[in-house]
Amino acid sequence: MKHDDSRIYPPTPESLTRRRFLQLGGGTALAAALAACTGTGTSTSSGGSSAGAAPTSAAGSSAAVSASAGPASAANLTGSIQWWDTMTGYNDLIDKTLIPNFIKAHPGVKIKRQGMKAPNLVQALELAKRNNQLPDITGIHTTLGVPAALVADNWFSPIDDFVDLKGTFVSDYLYEGIHVFDGKVYSFPIVDRIWHQVTPWVNTAMLDQAGVTATQNPTWDGFRSLLRTTQAKNSGKYGLVVPLKQPFYANELLDNLASFAGFQGTEGVDWKTGEYVWDSQPFLDTMEFLVSLKKDGVLDPAGPSMAPPDAMQRWASGETAIYLYGPWILGTRQGVKGASSSPVAAWRPPSPDGKLNGKVHVGPSNGDLWLTYGDKQGEIVGAILQQFTTQATYAAMATEENQAPIDYNAVAASSAPQAYKQVIAWEHEDTKIGPAPEARNADYAKLLVEIRDVHPDPGEIVTSILTGASTDYKSALTKYNSAANAERDRAIKAVQAKGAKVSHDDWVFSNWNPDQDYTPKQYNA
């Protein structure tokens, strides 16, 4: 079942702006984690029909996953559960292992789950909310709103009474303002959010064809050189594919590469000063590097009309030698029909001198599944959610080679390929959890709702440069930086006028150490 089409898309947000929203907001929604993947998963299970369902081969290692007991583990639970999410990368695991096992333990429960693309989920939820037809369990996405705003608007109910998180791995990853509101837990992370998106995934057959010696720590110049050579020796193929149809990839590309070139912060914000620094030297250097790739002619010309999943397929089918992407590529690659049989390898991200001069900083992993407001079946929902706190589930998630489970240690202990294990380990070495302003100030969510997009944003500037629409990236980044600061100041004044207690200081984290995760305890220090 690993060839299910539903898995061919990676868990990435739908747009740059949403992504920025997420990260500046402390990593709210990337329901991304799971979120992401597109494709549709629909399953209906009930005690009678599914109890005897055998695990699929793909879920072979998941067969050990069993319905564990939470506060509401009574076998006499009865009810019918509607469940919507964007965890389509785990359709097999959820639909063919977790749900059947749960039904087996609770024969009186029926579960209808629909995995869907993030935009579809958002639209469905908006309609459902206005018509009092919300499902019992739902995922969220950044375009729906930040969790704090959604909780304030009566979208969700707390799960404390139904899920026991004490002693679980996730208990150390709960943040006030992201998962906890007024001291009550509303959700918890299931999928690991600690990754960057610039791991070079390499088609080794194409490099062999070109006689290029692989390097695990490429310099920018070395990277350019090997792309030129590889393309020259593989007629009709390209060195690198950069999908630009949706600017969020370009934004991540710029942010992540600049982080390894010396920028320390999240999405252009230096947490030490709280200032946007999009026009600082690491970003300018990174832009110059990207421009040089274009000048070298090693970029697939179709890149600007491709979304990241399209580019992944292009790379997987052997049309381009290298694709900079996240760790889930191995799992999604297996769903690509006509995928190249070439072995693949992964390197550390390219950097100016081959030494990573900084780390990528992301917001805390968001809560993935939520109990909707006023739902009467909290006990059943709690019992279902409890499954996602067990080591058995994490072990099963690890074998999917998608995004890692929140307990990423499960990957190292799993039967996943060594390349996947290595990349997960590297990602954790190179990516750290940064500060999240809303985890310190509840009113910050009001500011996030007020802040408007500024265009062209960095992702769009990268796209402009790489498509030849413009050439002056320095002026564009400087202009954006200035406009972003101005828009933030305007938004601060606007929400202050409405009584919110926010200020520029909400962006300043003087106790932040860029080399370490910013933990929940540090917010109160």
Add this chain to the structure above:
Amino acid sequence: MLNAVQERPARAAARPQARRRPGLLTRMRRSWWIYLFLLPTIVGYGLYTVYPLIASWWYAFLDWPSFADRGTFIGFDNFRRLVHDPLFWNAFKHSLLFIAIGVPLRVGLGLLVAIVLNQKATKLKGLFRTLIFLPVVTTGAILGVVFTLILDANGPINRTLVDLHLISHPIAFLANVHTSLYTGIGVWVWKWLGITMVYWLAALQTIPRSLYESAQLDGASAWQEFRYITLPGLKFFLIIITLIDTVAAFNVFDLLQTLTAGGPVYSSEVIEIFVYRTAFHATVPELGYASAAAVIFGLTTLAFAAVQAIGIRAARKGMATA
């Protein structure tokens, strides 16, 4: 002409009766079954056209993040923001450009194809008509997806052009800011050419065959037939078909969204995509702001529709007096 002459005395005869017409309620009571049959249409039209239209006007005055149950009244703020939003005007310009280029192309090519397929000498007319009409009945979104593959840098068109040494490097038609909108226009013209061709074929049927036969007896050339018989005969149809195609050019969302999604870098974003992006794909989706853009777009469409109505009326009058 004959119809117009006959219509006048009939109207004149109807006038005295109209003065004695019973009241609306009486007429409704007498002809209640007519209104009964109209009811489903009235309800459906009201629910799915009139209500959303009126609601969007109200929403345009609200600050309404999409996750909220309802918005807050903010007067004309959304319209004020729109006026200063360069991306809105960028999309507006693209919509007008789409019309300015796409409509003449569609109307002109449609006429050309119709004339060719209206000739006695043309073989396999039925087959060609069917082939040209086929894209009309194909879903726009599907065509959009298919054309992203056909026009891809590694797609069949580029490979053919490169193989024929007509170009040295593939052209990313949809991925280039300088070509994306025009490529979209081209695909749109191709998709809808068939229906315009049908309009023209119908129009051509109204020109009496005897005129051509007389001209041929007088020794007129093909160009003279076209210049002095066909073109004058199609003048009023030209107005109607152009206006119909113009209004159609405002509804290109499905095709362009799947072709380019407005990119790269907003280079092919038309008003409809702007509205969709603002309502569903912004960092904070704003239903009120998107509605305001939709209202302005709606007013523009309305203006075109009004011109269309005036044009059609003028054309009818012209036809009647011709």
